[in-house]
Amino acid sequence: MTIEIKTATLEPIRNTFEHTRRRFGDKPASRYQEASYDIAPENNFHYRPMWQPDKLLNDTSRTAVVMEDWYAFRDPRQYYYGTYVQARAKLQEVTENNYAFFDKRGLGDRLSEEVKAKVVRCLIPLRHMELGANMNNVLCSAYGTSTVLTQAFLYNGMDRLGIAQYLSRIGLLLDGNSAEVLTKAKDHWMTDPAWQGLRRYTENTLVVEDWYEVFIAQDVVLDTLVYDLMYRQFDQAITEEGGSDLAMLIEFMQEWHKDTSRWVDATLKSTVAESDHNKELIGRWVAEWREKAVADLAPLAEIAVGDDAVNACTEALNQRLAKAGL
Amino acid sequence: MSNKKLNMKDKYRLLTRDLEWEFSYRDRKEIFPQEDFEGIKITDWSKWEDPFRLTMDSYWKYQAEKEKKLYAIFDAFSQNNGQQNVTDARYVNAIKLFLTGVSPLEYQAYSGFAHVGRQFGGVGARVACQMQSLDELRHVQTQIHAMSHYNKHFDGFQDFAHMHDRVWYLSVPKSFFDDARSAGPFEFMVAIGFSFEYVLTNLLFVPFMSGAAYNGDMATVTFGFSAQSDEARHMTLGLEIIKFLLEQHEDNVPIVQRWINKWLWRGYRVLTLVAMMMDYMLPNKVMSWQESFEVYFEEAASSLFKDLARYGIEMPPYAADAIAEKEHLSHQAWSIFYNYGHAAAFHTWMPTAQEMDWLSEKYPNTFDKYYRPRFEKWREMEEAGERYYNPTLPMLCQTCQIPMGFTDMENPTMTSYRQSVYDGERYNFCSNGCKDIFDHEPEKYVQSWMPVHQIFQGNCGGPEMEDVLGDYYRINLGVDNLDFKGSPDEARWNGWHNLQSAEDKLKKAS
Numbered sequence: 001m002t003i004e005i006k007t008a009t010l011e012p013i014r015n016t017f018e019h020t021r022r023r024f025g026d027k028p029a030s031r032y033q034e035a036s037y038d039i040a041p042e043n044n045f046h047y048r049p050m051w052q053p054d055k056l057l058n059d060t061s062r063t064a065v066v067m068e069d070w071y072a073f074r075d076p077r078q079y080y081y082g083t084y085v086q087a088r089a090k091l092q093e094v095t096e097n098n099y100a101f102f103d104k105r106g107l108g109d110r111l112s113e114e115v116k117a118k119v120v121r122c123l124i125p126l127r128h129m130e131l132g133a134n135m136n137n138v139l140c141s142a143y144g145t146s147t148v149l150t151q152a153f154l155y156n157g158m159d160r161l162g163i164a165q166y167l168s169r170i171g172l173l174l175d176g177n178s179a180e181v182l183t184k185a186k187d188h189w190m191t192d193p194a195w196q197g198l199r200r201y202t203e204n205t206l207v208v209e210d211w212y213e214v215f216i217a218q219d220v221v222l223d224t225l226v227y228d229l230m231y232r233q234f235d236q237a238i239t240e241e242g243g244s245d246l247a248m249l250i251e252f253m254q255e256w257h258k259d260t261s262r263w264v265d266a267t268l269k270s271t272v273a274e275s276d277h278n279k280e281l282i283g284r285w286v287a288e289w290r291e292k293a294v295a296d297l298a299p300l301a302e303i304a305v306g307d308d309a310v311n312a313c314t315e316a317l318n319q320r321l322a323k324a325g326l
Numbered sequence: 327m328s329n330k331k332l333n334m335k336d337k338y339r340l341l342t343r344d345l346e347w348e349f350s351y352r353d354r355k356e357i358f359p360q361e362d363f364e365g366i367k368i369t370d371w372s373k374w375e376d377p378f379r380l381t382m383d384s385y386w387k388y389q390a391e392k393e394k395k396l397y398a399i400f401d402a403f404s405q406n407n408g409q410q411n412v413t414d415a416r417y418v419n420a421i422k423l424f425l426t427g428v429s430p431l432e433y434q435a436y437s438g439f440a441h442v443g444r445q446f447g448g449v450g451a452r453v454a455c456q457m458q459s460l461d462e463l464r465h466v467q468t469q470i471h472a473m474s475h476y477n478k479h480f481d482g483f484q485d486f487a488h489m490h491d492r493v494w495y496l497s498v499p500k501s502f503f504d505d506a507r508s509a510g511p512f513e514f515m516v517a518i519g520f521s522f523e524y525v526l527t528n529l530l531f532v533p534f535m536s537g538a539a540y541n542g543d544m545a546t547v548t549f550g551f552s553a554q555s556d557e558a559r560h561m562t563l564g565l566e567i568i569k570f571l572l573e574q575h576e577d578n579v580p581i582v583q584r585w586i587n588k589w590l591w592r593g594y595r596v597l598t599l600v601a602m603m604m605d606y607m608l609p610n611k612v613m614s615w616q617e618s619f620e621v622y623f624e625e626a627a628s629s630l631f632k633d634l635a636r637y638g639i640e641m642p643p644y645a646a647d648a649i650a651e652k653e654h655l656s657h658q659a660w661s662i663f664y665n666y667g668h669a670a671a672f673h674t675w676m677p678t679a680q681e682m683d684w685l686s687e688k689y690p691n692t693f694d695k696y697y698r699p700r701f702e703k704w705r706e707m708e709e710a711g712e713r714y715y716n717p718t719l720p721m722l723c724q725t726c727q728i729p730m731g732f733t734d735m736e737n738p739t740m741t742s743y744r745q746s747v748y749d750g751e752r753y754n755f756c757s758n759g760c761k762d763i764f765d766h767e768p769e770k771y772v773q774s775w776m777p778v779h780q781i782f783q784g785n786c787g788g789p790e791m792e793d794v795l796g797d798y799y800r801i802n803l804g805v806d807n808l809d810f811k812g813s814p815d816e817a818r819w820n821g822w823h824n825l826q827s828a829e830d831k832l833k834k835a836s
Contacts, residue, residue: 007405007406008407010407010410010479010822012478012479013478013479013480013481013814013818014477014478014484015478016477016478017470017474017477017483017484017485017486018484018485018800019485019487019488031471031474034471034474035466035467035470035471038487038488039430039433039466039487040433040437040487041430041433041434041487041490041491041500042491043491043492044491044492044497044500044775044780045504045508045775046497046500046501046504046505046508046773046774046775047501047504047505047508047770047771047773047774048508048773049507049508050363050508050509050510050770051360051363051508051510051511057504057507057508058437080467081393081460081463081464081467081468082393082396082397082464082467082468082471085385085386085389085390085393086390086393086394088382088386088390089386089387089389089390089391090390092383092386092387093387095383096383103329127345128345128347130345131345131346131449134456135444135452138440138443138444138452138456138459139444141440141459142437142440142441142443142444143441150437150440151463154436154440154456154459154460154463157456158382158385158456158457158460159382161342161382161453161456162381162382162383162386164341164345165341165342165381165382166383168340168341168344168345169341172332176329176330177329177330177331177332178330179340182340186344186347189347190347190348190350199347199351200351203349203350203351203352203357204351204352206349206352206356206357207356207357
């Protein structure tokens, strides 16, 4: 049996806003569409930015990538603010339970000194790289074109801050909140030869002005390599060495990377498919940054996992690029 | 292992501030190239006091809870056709003004805070600005969603982003925010973080939300309540930036003072739209513009500037001009819009007899003396079937871009005019504040995209007003614009409530 509540229906005079009707046709639009497409200012800017007088406030020429329509993109996750925070809140709840369980059961004490030292040396310093990733994605959000892209960049940027904070909390879990681990890990980041390549790479990305190139250098090239290295290979290696409980603490990063990769892949694919110009340009950026990243990551890969590790993550990157037509 | 308990401040420091490192492969100046050009001196970013200590995990959790509740209300609102429950269909024009005039500013704030959230050299300030950027994105998106259902039953909401980039009166808020975003990162923070979000928010955001509460608009007022805690965070950030700049170096004081002078005046001019909304567009009035100005500006600002006096910051000189206008502002603004009601994307109307009495009571020194006679004349013309529309195009103030309709407060029947000559050209201003702002940075303000000039230069769709209003602005002529009386909005509203329009009543009576 079904019951039916009678409501007074009022015929709407239109199905959606004009900006969504023009783009998607005269039918009700989704919340993602109404709040993401064609809402950024595009015309009649009043003043040139004093910090960049050769450009308009919103200017598509802040990248060498050319799109006929910057709203040709679509986030496969359809994140607008509401769906974004709710997806992250879900992931955060699981993570919070994991961290609480790890703490309550004193799982940190069960890790051998070798495993702990390895986590401190190889994993925790990544919190600084994540801060760089935060700045890079916020840059793409600030100077990129079209809300479908800029909002996803901001979500990504804030996610990276969140990940840097989770990595810091792993450090605090391992030393009973004395913060010694964080100090030690920072020393590794600053002076350990195994980390200098990655730190140099990160600092180099922070001076790139073309925001799409920043996206390539950070989200496409470096993240694919680092996330494969640390959250797949290093996770396996540490498990074999008796540190399987660490997996509870990095599940967020693994799940997050799966989630964000859907968007990165879709964005890359749409841009490359747009024109030979884009394909050639992005191909060049990818080649340049990949060469640097592989070389810079190799010493860390070796101490974290072993000889072949850097080749394995390069393979993961190449597969990803091939999917995007590169 | 015994766990040490970390207090909030230490925890936040370790989880956020400590992520930063000293660059050695690159020069700091290459990474933060915009920190110096405004003349602001930052000697030590570590002195930044985090205005709120929110880590991302808590942010996601709290904000997700708020979003869930908010969207449950939006869903209920549209399922039950809550738009029928507003006080009167005239009210809806206030939120048309909000969606076309204010929501796009939330968008601009989202972009502007992302910009400074990358450019500041201190991680504490960057992260606070990034969170505000994300909040501002929330606000523009939830406002679009709150109005989405109204858009399906009323005219004038449908093309807000297109209109914001083009329509003459929307260039007032647009140029305001363009001005802030095109300034350097520190000026942006004084303009938006401090002047707008801290000092003026109770005169902008709050009146619209209170107006919604008083007029049965459940969607908008629920958004307002949901955004309240975000706004509180933004206010603390605005205050922190001022204190930080003033404490960093004494050379910052005169620069900050000039920015405060400029931005409070610039912001106050945008509030003209709010003044008329409060006094004329709300069927159920919350309070008069004058009352709200006295509480939220005169009282609040005077205690704020008392606090800032220890840094050597004084009340801006134009505050006296704003105070002098408080009994006139809304009436003059509504007169302008009534005059140009054919060129607006919302409806205008003359107040009812009862509403005029309310205005007389609230504005005993000015309404009956200066405005009632004019309004009664217009009402007579309307009753005679000759509703007045001004066929000319107004001259605009080069700085705030409001038509030159404000009068001299010493002599309220004379239009206030100021002029400057720059590079052989003459520019017009509505006030001392607007003239001084121009004179200090003429090379910036000569760039203004002035809607009336642009029409005359043929850049807005064609030579006829219909080309401009219909093709270029995309106002549905005869539908979105003109008087509320006789509008399709009014007809639909009357249909829902089995009411007769005033016109039908007259016809039947005769």
